[in-house]
Amino acid sequence: MNSVGAIARTPNAKHRLSLRYDDERLPFLTADQGSRSNGGTSTTSAATTHHAVAPESDGSKYLKIGLYGLINAVILVPLMISFSQIIFRDPVFQPYLADLVKLTMVSGAVHQICFSVLSTLPFAVGQVQDAGLIFLSAIATSIVHSLHKADTVFVMEEVLATTLFTLCGSTALLGVALVITGKLRWASFVQYLPMPVVGGYFAFIGFFCLQAGVAMMSGKEVKEITDWAQLTDLKSFYLCAPGIVAGIFMWVVTQRIQHFTILPMCMLTILALFFGSMAVSGTSFQDARAYGWIAPLPNATMNFLDIYKHFQPSHFHAEFMLDQLPSWIAMYFVVAFSSSLDVAAIEMALHKPLDHNAELQTVGWSNVISGLTGGFTGSYIFSSTIFSMKSGVDSRLTGVLVFALELALVMSPFSIISYVPKLFFASLQTLIFVDLFMEWIVHARKSMYVSEYLIVWFTFVVMVLWNLQAGIVLGIVGAAFNFIVSYVESTSIRRVWKQSHVKRQFKERISLLKSRGSIVTLELDGYIFFGSSVNIMAQVRKHVLLTTDELLHQRSTRSLSTSVMATPNFNSHRLHGRTSTRNNAATPANMGLMALDDMNEYLSEYSADAPIPACRTRFLVLDFDRVTGIDVTAVRSGFNMIKQMLVENGISLVFANLPKHIEAMLRLHDVFDDNDMNTNSCDNVPTKAFETLDIALEWCEDGLLAKEVPVSDSASRLLQSxxxxxxxxxxxxxxxxxxxxxxxxxxxxxxxxxxxxxxxxxxxxxxxxxxxxxxxxxxxxxxxxxxxxxxxxxxxxxxxxxxxxxxxxxxxxxxxxxxxxxxxxxxxxxxxxxxxxxxxxxxxxxxxxxxxxxxxxxxxxxxxxxxxxxxxxxxxxxxxxx
Structure with missing residues (x-):
């Protein structure tokens, strides 16, 4: 369904989009319409001209505008009424709900006319949207609680004035922030909000809508999860069950039958069944209101200007606005993020790139005007927008018609909610719940890692059990922690086999080929921080090799339990009193290599007669070409320890491609000795740094040749003679x-x-x-x-x-x-x-x-x-x- 604008990038969403928007039985977009929608340049190829229909007459065009404008209004008006009941769900607002519902409808109409005039899309539909809905509700409830807790006794006029001024002011400021974001071309930055956190929030929107619908149908205050215990009586069951069943029914039908008329038909069916049941049972409107099926009549005949009578500056208490700042900041990011997703969904269906920053400015200006007219936050309703686009409507008159119909209902002298059953609005809220819950709790599992899916649940549960702001903050913290863990577990260091680009004489090249295993080259990736230093140390132990004699000598000269080379594997054998018989056995002639992280087991797969045999490590080269940064903890606990371990075993530590700031950090913490950078000697295992990996490998190879091939300058001797x-x-x-x-x-x-x-x-x-x-x-x-x-x-x-x-x-x-x-x-x-x-x-x-x-x-x-x-x-x- 997804008629409220919240979208999910899951496999299920892609499937639904393909079914709902590509395969709907809607009129073909004519060649003339395709030209106008693409700035006057026809994009219809000759191969597809047989799909185009003849240009329609003006009468047919206006009939289509009227038809699709009416369908959109039929869907959107009940949603605006449901949203109003969600925003003002606190019991103190119930006597004034008729006025507040019409105020929400005015806001929806303002958003629609703004999008019809300002948007680059002539078929755009914009209304009060669910993304900022929960924040507005939280702000309204927070203001009520703050006023009740204050020492001064406030009358209801002050509560309404303070709440309404805060909500519309927050909306206007949100619009200003969105316009600035678009002007500065920061639309991509607001999308950095972790998707699992957004998923948990959207799931909470669904739960919140269900909870508001249940509270409305039962007539009881349901704010916390513990309040659901009040609904166990039989009357509450009778009042709530039909609405919940109707919402689930609409979701199932709209999923199975892909046609644009299905949802309006379901809505009309619910109304027909209800009023038919009233006629059959002989129940009057007065009886239905008395039992709780329909909201009571307002105390007086309604006037259009009555919806603004509660905006009394003299009753406004600005000192309570600052407390809502955290909610407003969270609302800004969520609305900006959601609007960007809406634009992306429209862009995908339109097959045409859109300027996200320009569209975000359109959303911003709509919210500015809505706030100044006493309205609430809104954005694109992407499903209705795509519905209008696929129907071939390229006129802004469709949006103007939706605006006119909403405004006509606002100006009517009666209250809509006093004649339409509560279960009708609650069924729409249940539909939203099922749609969002299935999308973000059920189907999202297919497109996320388990850790990310757990964050969706974690965010959702915190919001349900605690509050909205805590859920977002803790969800972001959880996502950050998940990133750290994933980053540490990812391959940030890997062994590579490389050689320098020095072309030597054949004898030297053969010698290097057999002894190049003495040069261990490790490539490091990303940002090295305190979490990854442990993994780097473990990888160094894994790849550096010593001879068996050296290890036996180490065991005889010092306790490995205090050595930086000690490993849990070796010490665990000692703790359990087990001694490997291999440690006392004679070393085979064709072996003699040991890995530092497995000192008790010979590397039997390594053989001296292999084409490229494993060798005792002489040089460890760390390539920093892909490293972006390093923190001080990694230097102190990682590289200093690595240097100490290697120096003790006669292995030179060599750095390559060191960025200047990383080299400065390493030098500051004494990773390099004073004479390391000023000597070309390979003696005394210096720690060195080179500008490139090629130069570093060349230095290591020269060192190997000096050890493997006796130095004799035959060339100089023969030339001199x-x-x-x-x-x-x-x-x-x-x-x-x-x-x-x-x-x-x-x-x-x-x-x-x-x-x-x-x-x-x-x-x-x-x-x-x-x-x-x-x-x-x-x-x-x-x-x-x-x-x-x-x-x-x-x-x-x-x-x-x-x-x-x-x-x-x-x-x-x-x-x-x-x-x-x-x-x-x-x-x-x-x-x-x-x-x-x-x-x-x-x-x-x-x-x-x-x-x-x-x-x-x-x-x-x-x-x-x-x-x-x-x-x-x-x-x-x-x-x-x-």
């Missing part, structure tokens, strides 16, 4: 045999080398080749360091967001350069620049072709070097998490 070609021979892979004298030999020396190889020296900063330059061969780095990068001018050409020079790789001793471009027979893709003084071998393409004919075995060594380098690069890329 003048044996230049012997250096190239050392860098190339071994051949299949041959002699230097034989024309087919595979050795590179001073005889064969100069035939095909050119030697070049480059100073630091000198370009070797440029991006886009012609390819005439490839290079082998004899000694030095070369940066390969994409220049900023070419980087920008890739599209928006790409700026600056992009580093591709770095090539060092023994690495090949330009080989890929040569094989692809294209221009150079990047620029190569000497990062240090370099000595480089250059093999031209023509010389390579000659070598294949004159010295095929030597050419095969070059081909093997290229193929082996590329194959290893493919393996490295496949293993790495890029």
């Amino acid at each position: 003048g044996r230049i070609m012997q250096l190239l021979d050392v860098l190339l892979p071994k051949g299949g045999g041959g002699s230097v004298e034989h024309v087919g030999g595979d050795k590179v020396d001073d005889v064969t080398g100069p035939l095909y190889v050119q030697t070049q020296s480059f100073e630091k900063g000198q370009l070797i080749y440029t991006c886009g330059g012609d390819v005439d061969g490839f290079y082998v780095i004899g000694k030095g360091l070369v940066d390969v990068y994409l220049p900023s001018t070419e980087h920008k050409k890739m599209g928006p967001g790409f700026t600056g020079r992009k580093r591709i790789m770095q090539v060092t001793n023994g690495g090949l350069l330009g080989d890929v471009d040569m094989i692809l027979n294209k221009k150079h893709s990047f620029t190569a620049e000497a990062r240090s003084n370099c000595f480089i071998f250059f093999i031209p393409t023509a010389a390579m072709d000659t070598m294949k004919q004159q010295h095929p075995n030597l050419a095969a060594r070059f081909d093997k070097a290229i193929m082996r380098s590329m194959a290893l690069h493919i393996l490295e890329v496949r293993v790495a998490d890029e």
Whole structure:
């Protein structure tokens, strides 16, 4: 049904929208109407022109406006009466309910004329809406209680004046706030109210409507959940049961039969059955009023101006308005949020983007005018708006007709509620209850996590058992707590396998491939706070590995129960007096690795003969590229502890991509030692920080190579002795045999080398080749360091967001350069620049072709070097998490 404007983004809501608005048996929107609704530009394609009907005559057009305007009025007028009884549900207002009902109808009429004039949608329908209804009721009840508790005795005129001035003033101020929100284009910010809290609030609206309807039918005061005990007598059952059954009946029928006439027909059926029963039983209106079926007659004939007689400034007590500020603030957010959802629902059905900020201003101005005329909060009634749109009504006259009909009923001299049974209005309130309760309590479970669904229930129960404001505040607190828990449990840290972009000689690359497991790289995401530091510490323990001998040595030198490396798993074995036999067993030759978080179990799946074996951790790299911030608790309880644990076990802690403010925070709390940032040595396990992850990994790899491969500067030694070609021979892979004298030999020396190889020296900063330059061969780095990068001018050409020079790789001793471009027979893709003084071998393409004919075995060594380098690069890329 959802005729009151509250919407739910649940699977059930989407299903109902598709059935109700896409498949209703309504007239087709003509091509001419489609053009007008889209600013005069026809959007009807040639393929769909056979659906368009002939332009209707003026008589048919006005008949349609009258028909759909009447249908909307038939639905909306009873709702306005029901809403009035909800706002003024306190028993002190009952003698004045006839005037207050008409005041609510005036407010609905004002909203309608405002939306008809100001909205960008010519078919817009706006009325007093349920979103702010409960807050108005809470404010009215609060003022009554405050006046009763005051030392001064107040007459009823003062109660009415203070209540009405506060309600209309709150409405006008709400409108001003909504206009400002739209002007500042803050419509998206008000949607930050957690959806589960809104769901609990909408469910409470339904319960509140049911409770108000039951109180109206029974004639008893039902404000708290404990007051329902008063309804156990037989008379209350007779008075309430028909209205509740009728409301459930309307909900079932409107769900099963998708047609725009169903709801009005159900309403007319209820009235027909009631008045038919009165005629059959011979019950008069006086008898029905006496028993409680119909509200009593007012004391005098009603006049239009009588609805404003209670606005007496002399009876107004402004000192009670400030107490309603919390309710007003909550009402602002809820109404703004609900209005944004209404606009979104209309936008979805219209298949046309709407300016949410402009529409929010329309809602704001409507509330300003409504408040100034003594009315109450309102917004779009999205179901009626979509109903008018789907019916092909694109005239503002439909809204004007609804306004005129509501105003005509207000100006009538009789009270509507004195002739229409209470169960009729209560059935509408029950319909609202069932619709909202099914939407937000039953069907919402399909579209929410369990924790969010519990917040819906928590918010709803707090509102029912305590009050509205407490439910919203505690619901938001619960949603915030749920976010913290979910954020902590989410994967904020993960292990990745990455390598630097340094292209080294083949022997070093093979060594790094086997020992790269010694570098543990962890990527951190999001904001690191006190809740996530524990998870980070646990992940570090999980991924850092030590040898068994080191762990046994730790156990013999100190108690693990006091160590920062102690784990619950290990200590639990000690507490229960169990000792693992594996701890005393000899370490297998092909093993020797232990995980810090499971010290009693060998990692049997790790094997030394694996292609990429697990290794004892030497470096822990923390990548902060996706980290947005950090708090002091995470620094003190997290990273200081991690540093202490790693240093004690000879593991270097390395930070990469540290934002400046995070680096300052870490330095402030002594995560870095004084000399950490000023040394390039890998000794004494320093804690270091690097600008990028690539540079950090390069530093770690240099450290591994210094430990794994004995440092010997053969390049410098051979160059100083003048044996230049012997250096190239050392860098190339071994051949299949041959002699230097034989024309087919595979050795590179001073005889064969100069035939095909050119030697070049480059100073630091000198370009070797440029991006886009012609390819005439490839290079082998004899000694030095070369940066390969994409220049900023070419980087920008890739599209928006790409700026600056992009580093591709770095090539060092023994690495090949330009080989890929040569094989692809294209221009150079990047620029190569000497990062240090370099000595480089250059093999031209023509010389390579000659070598294949004159010295095929030597050419095969070059081909093997290229193929082996590329194959290893493919393996490295496949293993790495890029």
